[in-house]
Amino acid sequence: MEQQMVIGQFNDSYPPVMDGVANVTKNYAYWLHKKYGQCYVVTPAFPGYRDQDPFPVIRYSSLPLVFRPPYRLGCPQIDLKVQRRLKEIPFDLIHTHSPFSSGQLALKIARQKGIPLVATFHSKFYDDFKAVVKAENLAWFGVKQVIKFFSQVDAVWTVNEGTAKTLREYGYRGRVDIVHNGTEFEPPADREARREAINQQLGLVPTEPVFLFVGQHIWQKNVRMIIQALQLLHQRGVAFRMIFAGTGYAEAEMKELVEEVGLAEKVNFLGCVLDRDRLKSLYARADLLLFPSVYDNAPIVIREAAAAKCPAVVVAGSNSAEGIIDNVNGFLTENDPESLAQRIQDIIRDPERLVKVGEEAQRTIYRHWEQIIDEVAARYGELIQEFKKKTTTFGPVPVVK
Incomplete structure (x- = not known):
């Protein structure tokens, strides 16, 4: 000291x-x-x-x-x-x-x-x-x-x-x-074990792509755009599961919107996850952190996800995108549902690149x-x-x- x-x-x-x-x-x-x-x-x-x-x-x-x-x-x-x-x-x-x-x-x-x-x-x-x-x-x-x-x-x-x-x-x-x-997270040495545990807890198919949002459930964070993009993916027959972790004034309306667009079977709302170890496991299981917020400045969740080799999808030109190089240590999208949906679809079509981008996110974004x-x-x-x-x-x- x-x-x-x-x-x-x-x-x-x-x-x-x-x-x-x-x-x-x-x-x-x-x-x-x-x-x-x-x-x-x-x-x-x-x-x-x-x-x-x-x-x-x-x-x-x-x-x-x-x-x-x-x-x-x-x-x-x-x-x-x-x-x-x-x-x-x-x-x-x-x-x-x-x-x-x-x-x-x-x-x-x-x-x-x-x-x-x-x-x-x-x-x-x-x-x-x-x-x-x-x-x-x-x-x-x-x-x-x-x-x-x-x-x-x-x-x-x-x-x-x-x-x-x-x-x-x-x-x-x-x-x-x-x-x-x-972030206080350290890269998990037991990443595969954590992935298996989350699969069992949430009933996830091990081979199915999992997307994650962590943060306040407020409209300012562009959560409506996430749901609209997921609706487009579902209409195209793309397999996925979406996890929302957090709470906020828009949570009830988000759940209603998910029901309205037919995504109830594909979306999990976990509420506020105060157990940091469980949150770490969620990052380890997720293939992508969807964080298209143009409201946030320097989201800690992007660093947390990077610790677990989970790259983020963010809006190009936003403060959240600072330090992210497209297709290198993260992914950029335009600020509309169609662009986000297409970006996600392109990313999950190339799992080898996705793994490499996650590794680079851990190396360059995690501190x-x-x-x-x-x-x-x-x-x-x-x-x-x-x-x-x-x-x-x-x-x-x-x-x-």
Whole structure:
């Protein structure tokens, strides 16, 4: 263990609410706590859920987020007990992965303590706001509030070049550093055994192509296009099984659509798969990860799948496609059902190439979180030292009350 630090990871989503940013938060905390000192996660409370992480998880008051279950609306401003506890922790640096309730709390604590605050920009917030308010001007007003937040922090990170471009399109003008995501999965040594186990659990034919989607079941992720493409494949007599892992507001409507287009016998909805080992087995069994989202920025699921030699099909030109070379370490498609269906059909016609692309995905896309966090810890150390020099030279940062 090298430099000892006390770090806070703040985010608005955390298990049992599982999404890509919650995954990032959890792995940052796990590896920092294991190798570099003490790490705390600060996040909204979830009724009835008990944390069992090897690091402290501090939960503040929350309410149901009616328009986006199972997410919670954090209310840290009314939770004086948590605020007092956070004041007592000798943080060296705070890192927030959200500009909302956890981000505002992180900003307040960082300024009270006179320590650096890092904020990572993960999401296409305009799309989220537009889906809720249904009006462009209101969605852009929300984006302006997000940019106002990022303009107040000491370091801004994004997860790839495409995400940095999105942030600048939103109006941010400061410095942006790229810090990539990873995965805690390691390439499975027992891949064939895992494949057989999933075949038995789900009643899959061993020779039948299996496609997988992992993520929130929300329309923004282009899940409708997946179902429409599968309908076309079914009409052409192509054999396959499709597995959807995750949950979200569109889940019930997705199931209805699958029924309507006659795919009920070919599609499995597994719900939220919190068992990471089982998820690893699903990747090992899948021939393709179908992830045509143009909403996501740097999907961790693509790295997770790559660890198990499962290549992804993504939309050409999307942020998700960054780092993917067509027919080399993944596959590109146009953003329409017909193109996706034809792409899938062409891919499964050449199983030897599919195997080679999966192997190259593992070699070039897969990166373990431990390696990422070693880089993160070094950056934290530099920021802490720079901040100390700055405050010594120019005086303390103004305290936010």
